[in-house]
Amino acid sequence: MRVTYKYKLYNSKKNKHLHQTITLAGRAYNHGIALHRRYYRLYDKHLNQYALMKHFTKLKKRPHYAWLNDIPSQALQEIAQRIDRGYRLFFRNLKAGIKTAPPLFKKTRKYKSYTLKQAGWKLLGDSRAQIGKRVYKMCRDRTLVGDVKTVTIKRDALYDLYLCFSVEVDDPKVRPTSGKMAGFDFGLKSFLTVHDGFESYEIASPELFKQSLKSVKALSRCLSRKAEGSNNRRKARARLARAHRAIANKRLGWFFKLSHDLTERYDYLFFETLNLKGMQRLWGRKVSDLAFGMFLNVLQYVANKKGKVVALIDPFFPSSRLCPHCGCINEHLELSDRRWRCPHCHEIIERDVAAALNILREGASSLGGGDVRPVLGQSLLMPESHAL
Ligand SMILES: [Zn+2]
Known part of the structure; x- marks a missing residue:
């Protein structure tokens, strides 16, 4: 089963870099949504995550979109997946006759998170984590056990930052005995x-x-x-x-x-x-x-x-x-x-x-x-x- 450990980051000047990346991730997300809409209008078809990712990779080379390079590539991939998931759900609901809104543009100021998989982060000892090239201190109130699958860098409405480690844990070993x-x-x-x-x-x-x-x-x-x-x-x-x-x-x-x-x-x-x-x-x-x-x-x-x-x-x-x-x-x-x-x-x-x-x-x-x-x-x- 998947479990998420969430640790708050201590305030630091360095945190602004994480905020910047989240905001950029929001910008990329919005760009993806815009592209999706245009594609749908032209071809009447859903743009899948691989096509979107390919497009992002192409854009990265253009000076106007150079900012995309500041987003870790795994995070960018995850944004493409997010959009893909959102649209899949939307179309599935549509087929089933349930009315929901398609994925919408989000204010980058309110954009909340980006996600890393295997690369781009490292746990250092008990209460420090490296994200990109910088080391951040976190308030580690419980011990992380298990195999980390993803790390999400998240901010809340008060702009406090959190690291969320999604961990695969084993199913319980002790089986119940009393039968109550x-x-x-x-x-x-x-x-x-x-x-x-x-x-x-x-x-x-x-x-x-x-x-x-x-x-x-x-x-x-x-x-x-x-x-x-x-x-x-x-x-x-x-x-x-x-x-x-x-x-x-x-x-x-x-x-x-x-x-x-x-x-x-x-x-x-x-x-x-x-x-x-x-x-x-x-x-x-x-x-x-x-x-x-x-x-x-x-x-x-x-x-x-x-x-x-x-x-x-x-x-x-x-x-x-x-x-x-x-x-x-x-x-x-x-x-x-x-x-x-x-x-x-x-x-x-x-x-x-x-x-x-x-x-x-x-x-x-x-x-x-x-x-x-x-x-x-x-x-x-x-x-x-x-x-x-
Ligand atoms: Zn009766």
Whole structure:
């Protein structure tokens, strides 16, 4: 599985060189997008990454595009891949009838990162890394373990820089022994409802998020009152970005703590397959605030370290419509029905509790059968500063 280690760089005058490269990468990205559009208009065809890369190589020789030479060639290649990925996704969605925006131009000021593969970087001892010809100091708060596949140089909205090492780690060696398991249901009212087969309980989102959200609202109101292009506006924008980042960090901390608690308690943890698009349609914007997907990534990472199993059950399993007492399916259940009476056995059913129990049973029953899909193949990404 892929895991990302993210280390903040210490402030230094040297950092400006990294900023320059990121900005240039943004310029190259925009150039690629423009080229893509022109190509599409002329030939009605998608320009693939190899053709784009070839074009970049040609441009490098022209004096007007000499700045392309200041971008490491692997990074340039990765930009071509980014654009290619973006367009592929766009065309695939288009075919499936889903309307999404094609890859758009980005302000270079807001462009965030570039990526290196094997070349152009080096780890030096514990807390220093060489990027290009220069050595940078990073705040290394945890030890990097595993085989580094890529390094992404990233900046956030506050222009702080980070090095993100994407690492391939081995699958867990220790296998679970006690066999304790639980089913989990994500919810709007409480973050998670847990059922371990005997009893159920709820895990609420911590109050501190609500307080921080209030301050974010106040700060964004403040920003909207400042005159366009003024110094005060710039400062207000930085304050807002800082507040966003603080929330994202707090939330990530909470995810880690919760993941440690849960993996201490259980060996097998079953979840419903997230259908974020569907949830968003039903629940509105709030789903992205709750960041279920991010939590699952963190949990998977922690579980992997401890040799516990996080598994997703079949996305078509009717977890909340199934009566846990008699097994009949309530076709008429509405999202607003928090509690319902089974038409067959007449038991009163708490929706979230029943869902967690059903997920547990479904997960447990398919354990040896191969129906349960472990959450693998997703990389654990640390939050963007604009995770909200
Ligand atoms: Zn029933």
